Structures are given as C-alpha cells and as structure tokens.
Amino acid sequence: MLSKSIFLCLAISILDGASAAPSAPPGPPSKPSEIAREWWRDSFIYQIYPRSFKDSDGDGVGDLKGIISKLDHFVDLNVSAFWLSPIFKSPMVDFGYDIANFTEIDPIFGTIDDFTKLTEEAHKRGLKVILDWVPNHSSDEHPWFAKSVKRIKPYDEYYVWKDAKIINGTRHPPNNWLSIFLGSAWEWNEERKQYYLHQFAPKQPDLNFRSPALRKEMEEALLFWVNRGADGYRIDSIIFMYEDAQFRDEPVIPNSGKPADDPGNLRHIYTQDLNETYDLLLSWRKLLDSVGGEKRIIMSEAYTSLPNIMKYYKYGSNVPFNFMFVTGLNNRSRAIDFKRSIDGWLNSIPKGDYIANWVVDNHDNPRTATRFGTARADQTSMLAAILPGLGVIFNGDEIGMEGLDIPWDQTVDPQACYAGPDRYKAVTRDPERTPYQWDNTLSAGFSTNKTTWLPVNPNYKTLNLAEQKRVQSPTSHYHIHKKLIALKQHPVAKSGSTEVILVTENILGVVRRLPNASPLVLLINFLDQPIKVDASAWMNIPQDMTVYVASNSSGIPFGVHLDTAALNLPASASVILT
Numbered sequence: 001m002l003s004k005s006i007f008l009c010l011a012i013s014i015l016d017g018a019s020a021a022p023s024a025p026p027g028p029p030s031k032p033s034e035i036a037r038e039w040w041r042d043s044f045i046y047q048i049y050p051r052s053f054k055d056s057d058g059d060g061v062g063d064l065k066g067i068i069s070k071l072d073h074f075v076d077l078n079v080s081a082f083w084l085s086p087i088f089k090s091p092m093v094d095f096g097y098d099i100a101n102f103t104e105i106d107p108i109f110g111t112i113d114d115f116t117k118l119t120e121e122a123h124k125r126g127l128k129v130i131l132d133w134v135p136n137h138s139s140d141e142h143p144w145f146a147k148s149v150k151r152i153k154p155y156d157e158y159y160v161w162k163d164a165k166i167i168n169g170t171r172h173p174p175n176n177w178l179s180i181f182l183g184s185a186w187e188w189n190e191e192r193k194q195y196y197l198h199q200f201a202p203k204q205p206d207l208n209f210r211s212p213a214l215r216k217e218m219e220e221a222l223l224f225w226v227n228r229g230a231d232g233y234r235i236d237s238i239i240f241m242y243e244d245a246q247f248r249d250e251p252v253i254p255n256s257g258k259p260a261d262d263p264g265n266l267r268h269i270y271t272q273d274l275n276e277t278y279d280l281l282l283s284w285r286k287l288l289d290s291v292g293g294e295k296r297i298i299m300s301e302a303y304t305s306l307p308n309i310m311k312y313y314k315y316g317s318n319v320p321f322n323f324m325f326v327t328g329l330n331n332r333s334r335a336i337d338f339k340r341s342i343d344g345w346l347n348s349i350p351k352g353d354y355i356a357n358w359v360v361d362n363h364d365n366p367r368t369a370t371r372f373g374t375a376r377a378d379q380t381s382m383l384a385a386i387l388p389g390l391g392v393i394f395n396g397d398e399i400g401m402e403g404l405d406i407p408w409d410q411t412v413d414p415q416a417c418y419a420g421p422d423r424y425k426a427v428t429r430d431p432e433r434t435p436y437q438w439d440n441t442l443s444a445g446f447s448t449n450k451t452t453w454l455p456v457n458p459n460y461k462t463l464n465l466a467e468q469k470r471v472q473s474p475t476s477h478y479h480i481h482k483k484l485i486a487l488k489q490h491p492v493a494k495s496g497s498t499e500v501i502l503v504t505e506n507i508l509g510v511v512r513r514l515p516n517a518s519p520l521v522l523l524i525n526f527l528d529q530p531i532k533v534d535a536s537a538w539m540n541i542p543q544d545m546t547v548y549v550a551s552n553s554s555g556i557p558f559g560v561h562l563d564t565a566a567l568n569l570p571a572s573a574s575v576i577l578t
C-alpha cells in the first residue's frame with residue numbers, strides 16, 4: 001500500500017527560523033602499492049537513488065531486493081561501484097536523509113539480510129558498494145533526540161541546544177542563522193525549554209560532534225556497515241558539521257535581493273566549513289584504514305569554494321565531489337567557461353597522487369539533459385570520461401533521462417515544500433528523482449504498481465533502457481555510456497597528459513597524449529548549429545582519426561574516419577576521436 005499522501009507538501013506544517021586549527025593531514029598515498037589498492041581509480045561510480053531504482057514488492061517505492069535483481073546492469077555498464085542514497089531507518093521527511101537509526105535498514109527498503117545479500121552478490125560480480133553517511137543531523141524521531149530533550153546524560157549534549165534570546169519579554173531564536181530549507185535554523189522545544197539547531201528541516205536536528213560520546217557512537221555505526229560489507233562512504237553535507245561555539249550572528253549580505261528567510265542573505269562563516277570538520281574527517285579516514293582488507297573509499301559532498309573542496313583531499317577524502325558540471329556551469333556557459341573551470345580544478349588538486357573526479361549528476365540538482373538540453377544529454381559524461389580520474393553518474397544518466405515537471409499539488413520534496421507554491425520550482429528536487437525507466441511496460445518496469453511514489457516520466461514509452469539496449473540502437477545513450485565507461489581503461493586515458501583547448505570560440509577540445517600512442521581527442525560544439533573547423537594543426541593531432549563515440553543527437557556513427565583538417569561538427573555535438 002502506498003502511503004504517499006503523507007509526504008505531500010500540504011501535510012508539512014511550515015514553521016517560523018572560528019575554531020582551532022586542524023591537526024596535520026597525512027601525506028599523499030605515494031607508494032605504488034597504495035595506489036594499486038585504490039580500486040576506484042580510472043573508473044565510473046554509479047549513484048543509485050534507492051526509492052526510484054527498482055521496486056520488488058509493488059509498493060511503489062524502490063528497495064534493496066529490487067537493486068539486487070538489477071545488479072547485472074552495473075556489470076553490463078562496467079562501473080566499479082555504486083553508491084546508495086540512504087537506506088537507513090527513517091520517517092522519510094527528507095526521503096532518508098533524516099535517519100532514526102544509523103544501524104538499521106528502513107523496512108521500506110528491506111532488511112539487514114537484504115543488505116548482506118546485496119553486498120555478497122555485488123562482490124561476486126566485482127562491484128563495490130558505497131553507503132551514504134549522513135552525520136550532520138539525525139531525525140527528530142531518533143531515540144537519541146527524545147533522550148536529549150529529557151536531558152538524559154550523555155544524550156543531553158548529542159544535539160545543538162541553546163537558550164532563547166529574550167527581547168522585550170518575548171522569546172526569539174538565539175541568533176540569525178538560517179536553514180538551507182528557509183527560515184530560522186532554530187526550533188523551539190517546549191519540553192526542554194531551549195531551541196535546537198537544524199541546518200535543514202526542523203525534523204533534522206543537527207548533531208553535536210563536540211560530544212565525545214556522540215563521536216564514539218558514530219564511529220561504531222561507521223564500522224557496523226564496514227563489517228557488513230560496505231566498501232566505503234559518501235559523506236553527506238560535510239560542510240555543516242560544526243558551528244561557531246560562541247553562536248555569533250552571521251554577517252548579512254547587503255542588498256542580496258533575496259527574501260528574508262533565504263540563507264543566501266548570510267555569509268556562512270559560523271555555520272559552514274569550520275576547521276574542526278577536517279579533523280573529524282581525518283579521524284574517520286584513520287578509522288576506516290584501521291580495518292583490514294580492501295581499501296575503503298571516502299567521497300565527500302561539499303558545495304563550497306574550490307580551496308575548501310581541495311582541503312578535503314588532504315584530510316582523507318578520496319573524492320571531494322567536483323560539482324562544476326552540476327552547479328558551476330550551465331546552458332549559458334561558453335567553451336571558455338568550461339576551459340577555465342576544468343583547468344582551475346586540475347591545477348588546484350594538491351601535489352601527490354590525488355585524482356580528479358567529475359560529477360555528472362545527482363539527486364539534488366536538475367538532470368544533465370535538463371540543465372544543458374536534451375541535444376547535449378551526453379556532453380557531461382563525455383567530459384567525465386575523457387578527463388583524468390573518476391566519473392560519477394546518477395541513475396538514468398546512462399539512458400539520457402530527463403527531469404519531469406511535477407506540479408505543486410504532487411510535490412513531495414521538503415526543500416520545495418518549505419519554499420511554497422510560488423517559489424518551489426526554483427528548488428524542487430522531485431524532477432530528477434522520478435522512477436528509473438527500465439522498459440515500456442507498466443510504470444516503466446520500475447514497479448508492478450501503477451501508482452509510484454513520484455510519477456514515472458510519460459516519455460518512458462520510448463525513452464527506456466530496453467529500447468536503448470537493442471542492437472538496432474547502436475548510438476543510444478546507453479551504448480554511448482558503455483563506451484565512455486570502457487574508455488577509462490584506455491592506456492592514454494589512464495595516464496596520458498591532458499590539455500583543454502579552445503579550438504575556436506565555440507569549440508572546446510580536450511587532448512590526452514602518451515608518447516608513441518595515438519591521442520584521444522574530445523571536441524564539443526557549443527553552438528546549436530553546425531560548425532566547420534580545421535582542428536588538426538591547432539590541436540596538433542593526426543589528420544585521419546576515427547570516431548570512438550559521438551553524442552546521441554550528432555548522428556555520427558561510431559568507427560567512421562574523419563578528416564580533422566576539415567571537420568564538420570553537427571549542432572551541439574560532442575565527439576571523441578582516436
């Protein structure tokens with residue numbers, strides 16, 4: 001039975017709104033044996049949004065058994081691993097990002113036995129399993145929170161509590177901090193007679209990592225899943241881990257033009273990117289390294305400045321997510337903008353054996369096909385494939401899934417719900433979370449239920465995996481992605497040099513070279529009309545090259561020879577030559 005209605009916005013009651021220097025980071029993993037243990041190098045990792053991937057029991061919500069039944073999809077694609085958005089016990093206010101027990105699987109997804117089966121089956125196929133670790137907050141339905149409200153030790157300090165500010169006899173939040181989901185980041189608790197901090201929804205109270213007992217508890221939870229087969233973690237919302245111990249007001253940005261409840265009005269110097277965050281990460285790195293066996297991956301989610309992102313490398317993140325394609329660049333960006341962003345990243349990575357990463361998409365931002373337009377659906381994956389390091393794709397990218405407009409009365413994403421009917425469109429994350437489109441049967445083969453937790457995109461009749469797998473669709477998004485993922489194993493892609501070249505004002509080029517080998521070349525036409533160009537001399541590439549792969553809308557078949565001195569690049573096309 002689908003209890004969907006309880007998640008609709010209308011059911012949500014809208015409510016009112018610098019530290020010590022971190023210790024020395026570890027040196028780079030320079031020993032060759034260490035690098036060899038980093039199984040994620042030169043691969044793609046696939047993000048699964050479990051609610052939307054595959055429903056095995058017909059309740060309209062995806063689950064672990066569903067994922068198990070589809071593991072061969074990852075074998076076909078040849079990704080090294082998949083990471084799962086949270087599968088833990090949760091009231092689902094933020095669809096799993098509000099955790100009520102860090103060591104229990106939510107029944108909607110299955111049982112701990114299902115998880116064990118999932119890791120066993122994945123490992124048999126050579127696939128690694130990465131879990132989402134959400135340390136910044138729990139659900140207010142976590143038993144810790146109830147004990148914290150009652151001031152039971154040591155739980156009394158598990159959350160960030162603060163007395164009210166009394167002005168002219170009335171109660172106000174302790175300071176001006178604002179929540180990412182709009183309004184004050186403080187919520188009054190009548191029983192404890194204090195405010196608690198929530199950087200996201202009021203039902204997501206921030207945990208207090210200055211409590212040693214909490215830190216210990218969270219370490220145990222990290223090990224719990226590693227001992228049950230997890231190969232590493234994606235760490236959620238890491239920039240929000242600590243707040244200023246003096247609870248100072250954040251500086252207001254003058255004339256931001258934003259409504260008063262919008263966190264974009266403040267410079268987040270006291271609620272984001274605090275130094276202690278890095279030390280905490282380093283302690284988790286050491287903890288995971290202390291467990292024997294395969295090397296565990298840490299990926300970190302930090303929407304922050306480039307220097308702040310880069311710092312995560314040195315404190316134990318193998319993959320400080322690079323969101324340039326997701327948030328930094330958009331369909332108005334020109335070839336030069338791409339060049340500057342890509343070079344900027346590559347030049348900023350600290351010296352050592354750290355690797356780049358390229359996030360194509362995720363569950364928090366409009367889909368790449370929506371951001372850049374359907375004609376450019378493959379463009380980001382093309383870049384992620386040819387550029388050095390790791391590519392990260394989101395379920396549906398490999399078939400060019402498109403965002404679905406969800407009207408207000410069907411909106412369920414809390415971020416959209418808190419924004420309200422006039423503002424939800426700018427922030428809603430429902431469009432990219434619709435069910436995966438497996439085939440053209442009922443509910444796109446996602447569920448046997450005709451009602452699913454978010455509607456299936458009606459374009460599934462033609463846009464689906466089964467259709468794209470057919471031999472008659474050799475240049476489908478699916479076949480393109482198979483080739484792109486395989487490219488990571490190409491010796492030139494693995495260890496060649498990298499140049500990002502402005503071929504013309506509207507053509508971006510990437511060249512990877514290795515002595516005595518034919519280069520790998522990517523060309524992207526940024527105009528929505530064909531361009532003719534002589535790329536050969538300017539890029540110093542052979543005149544006769546072969547199409548390894550070309551974007552779906554380009555109409556260029558794979559394997560044909562092209563004259564790089566007289567190239568005709570179709571409108572919006574991306575093509576990789578060898």
Ligand code: GLC
Binds near residue numbers: 097363364
């Ligand atoms: C991360 C998640 C997002 C969630 C938020 C709060 O940004 O990716 O989906 O809403 O953290 O946990």
Ligand code: MG
Binds near residue numbers: 056057058062063108
């Ligand atoms: Mg289900």
